[in-house]
Amino acid sequence: MAGATLIRNADWVVLWDAAAQRHAYARGVDMLIRDGAIVAIGPHDPMARGDAAVIDGAGMLLMPGLVNVHTHPTTEPGFRGVREDHGVPEQQMTGLFERSQSMRLDAAGRDAAMRLAYAELMSAGVTSVVDLSAPFEGWMDVMRESGLRVWVGPGYASARWGMSAPQTVEWHWDPAAGRRGFQAAQAIMDEAERDLSGRLSGIVFPAQIDTVEEDLLRDSIALAEATGRPFTTHIAQAVVEVREMIRRHGTTPIQWAGGLGLLTPRSILGHAIFTDDHPSIGWHGSRDVALMAERGAAVAHCPSPFARYGEHLKHFGRYGDAGVRMALGTDVAPHNLIEEMRLALLLARNAAHDLSTADTASVFHAGTVGGADALGRSDLGRLAVGAKADCVLVDLGHPLMAPPRDPLRSLVFHAADRAVRHVFVGGNAIYANGRPVGLDVSEAAGILAQSQAKMLRDAAGHDYRGRDGDAIAPLSLGFI
Ligand SMILES: [Zn+2]
Missing domain, CATH: 2.30.40.10 (Urease, subunit C, domain 1)
Incomplete structure (x- = not known):
């Protein structure tokens, strides 16, 4: 005792x-x-x-302790030195689709990445974390070892992104794979919630609004409601995605999700940047932000990856003033939620041209109570x-x-x-x-370096132009 x-x-x-x-x-x-x-x-x-x-x-x-509502610890440290300056101009500068097609860490690399990410999370004061990953053997063992409070988010999808040219993203559908992933995710979440530590719980995570078929999205939110779990998905995270959803449904992903009943007080939206009135979208009307507020959905605001390629949510202060529940996450390495607070604040002030739109108290609130409330936990994020x-x-x-x-x-x-x-x-x-204290990171850096090198070599077999990782994302300096 x-x-x-x-x-x-x-x-x-x-x-x-x-x-x-x-x-x-x-x-x-x-x-x-x-x-x-x-x-x-x-x-x-x-x-x-x-x-x-x-x-x-x-x-x-x-x-x-800080509450981080959106992370991918099993992949993102593997992109250190790779993704910071990488983007595809034909896809409004995001490199997401190109990287996800060509670069994948092996199992040892994912374990090592996760160890480094978890160490990084706690070093910046995080005590609660939502881990959104493709499940693998040993995933939950590292969570237990870390001592962190973790929401286990096993991802699943009915489609994979593919590219055959820089200006084209294709969706390759396999609904049966989505269903199998959903079944597997339920077993993993159940196992997490049986854990004797009491620190693990599940979060229902259909991976992206554009890669999961409509029925599976409906079943996913129904599962969240029936089990009392939080629900999250990537939505309005890329211009390419928003354009595709408008092509399919004649409306924005946020409004389409609203029609499906996916915007609820248990929903955490990653990252809800490209709303109808965002300048990079320019869709008619200005309904998305108000709709998120009316339905009580929370936003997982992760400024770094988007700021790196020249985009940002417009903006933290405006969403908050409209009544959207704001929480924070780290969608990339570094997993430093304190630095994300600073960036959220600076970007909001720059977007608004107004110092008063965000302050230290408001971003600290989002990084603590805002995240805890989004996860339905009034006993976290506050002393x-x-x-x-x-x-x-x-x-x-x-x-x-x-x-x-x-x-x-x-x-x-x-x-x-x-x-x-x-x-x-x-x-x-x-x-x-x-x-x-408990997490072993002694071997992780070496294992990740080897795994990353293999990932970059193997990219040549997956990339639509047959390029290896060094051609897709060259070093920042050349060699003499
Ligand atoms: Zn993400």
Whole structure:
């Protein structure tokens, strides 16, 4: 049985103000943890120790663990050094379709990628993560080892993307494969929810709005409703996809999804960027953002991959003002949710030409409570009695935090992961002094390097022009 833990006299704390439904600062706070939950939190009492193990909070900011609602840990680290400058002009600059056709990590590479990604997630203060992956043997073992709280999202689809020319994406349909994937996903989610750790749960994940047939999408949301699980899919994530959905259905993917009943309070939309009124779409009307708000759907806002090729959601502040529930994710490596907060804020201000459209508090809210609420978990993303003891200690003495006049601003704009010292899930330390506690990453970098090299060589056998990975995505500098 886990005993009590006391985080003692934290200099600064981000507390949850339930009456105001927002985070607030407090100074000099003790937090008592028992059986994985917060049982008391309040002003420091020098007399209170009891039988609790004590963690010294002096010189620290105590804050809730971050909630990352959209990641692909088993693939994205394999694209480090490959995708940052890669894009296809004929596809409005996204490189998504070209890469997904030509480049695939082997099983050892996916395991190694996942280990590195999970280490990266916790190093930047994440305690809850939605892992959206093609399932493979051993996937859940790494989740267990990590100590993270994980939503297991086994992806399935009725079609695969293919390209025969840079200006053409084709959808190769195999509805039976989609059904088999759906069955397999249910077995995996059931297994996750039986896990004795209590930290694993399922999220229903038909992979993309354009690759899953209509009946399977209907069955997917019905499963989510029947089991109480959250639901997610990629939607309005590429101009190519939106144009294709308009060609098929005469309407935008968001409005088509609305008609199918896919926009609900349990739906998390990745990434809902290319709405009807987005300048890169220019569809008539301006209905998509309001529709997402009316139906209570949440958006998994992941600015990095899109900003890299010149696009962004327009914009975080406007969606929030319209009533869309905003949450944050890391759709690519690095899996640094603090840096995504900063980028979300900067892009919103630039899109709006208005500093007041987003601030540190609003992006921190999205990265904590916003994500937790989207997952239907009012006991996560906040420090309050009754909430899970998922929390982070940030070193206020780190030079990039100095002077720590406003610790969240220091963290979001300056220090990011560099000042994260300790991360706890359910009161258990999963990351301490710069290292994962349970997760073994000792071999991962070497294995991933080998697997990536093989992936880049093998690309020649899958690419529509027979190019290897070095031809598709050349190095940033040539050699003398
Ligand atoms: Zn994604």
